[in-house]
Amino acid sequence: MPATRLRALALLLATAVAPGLGAAPANDPALADALPETRLVIVGGGERPSEAMARFVLWAGGATSRLLVVPWASIEPKESCAAILEELRPHAPGASSCAPLARLDAQGRAGRLDAESHARFLVELATSTGVFFTGGDQARIMDVLADAELLRAIRERHAQGVVFGGTSAGAAVMSLRMITGDGDFTVIDGDKVAVREGLGLLSGVIVDQHFIKRQRENRLFGLVLKHPNERGVGIDEDTALLVTAGRHAEVVGKGPVLLVDALGPDKLQVTILRSGQSVDLQSRTVNPAQ
Secondary structure, eight states, X not given: OOHHHHHHHHHHHHHHHSTTTTOSOTTOHHHHHHSOOOEEEEEOSSSOXXXXXXXXXXXXXXXXXXXXXXXXXXXXXXXXXXXXXXXXXXXXXXXXXXXXXXXXXXXXXXXXXXXXXHHHHHHHHHHOSEEEEOSSOHHHHHHHTTSHHHHHHXXXXXXXXXXXXXXXXXXXXXXXXXXXXXXXXXSOOGGGEEXXXXXXXXXXXXXXXXXXXXXXXXXXXXXXXXXXXXXXXXXOTTEEEEEETTTEEEEEXXXXXXXXXXXXXXXXXXXXXXXXXXXXXXXXXXXXXX
């Protein structure tokens, strides 16, 4: 199907899925009550906890779900996507597929999708109930999403209730302030940590991944001290944070999640959460494991 027809189909499908969304005033209480709940499955890398993958499928609709795996972060996107699809299969999704691949240059950098892939991704996104980003290099994801139309479409689908998940690089992109992986991490200095715009699906936090396993405390500590109004969320390997409504977060998996809050200049509070514990990311209260 030509790219122009795909683009028209994507617009039609998006309108059908969420008719009139955004037409009412933002402060309309009726609209706030009607909006679907947002949901995120954020995996810190390593092994994906089975409970996290099961929740992703369940939240996306279980047997009626339509899952889209986005492997743009990976240097081997076909293999990376196939691995995630295999992990999702035991949880019986309705349908699952890989997003159109991004082209990589000789240095492994990703570029924007070509016209046909761009249009096809919009169609697939418009019909998906769950979208999962693989691991690799988070910069590649955002290089593809330098295309403002695609980035806007992802944010709109999240607001409409589509479940989003990601592992490793796919976790790092969830916050608006995204750690790229570049910088000097031998010191606690936010100015030495390279960041760029991420998806911004989880507001008020800075997400880091492989956290304890790869000893990434310095870079998150430095960023939180530099941006004290944002909470650091360090997710370890084999661990996931399940988030609803942009604030209610539950830990599952083998490792911890560390919450890092600035209490003043050069003063931090670090809270360790383990599997079964939950936190309100806005009120910052921690509930004991059940």
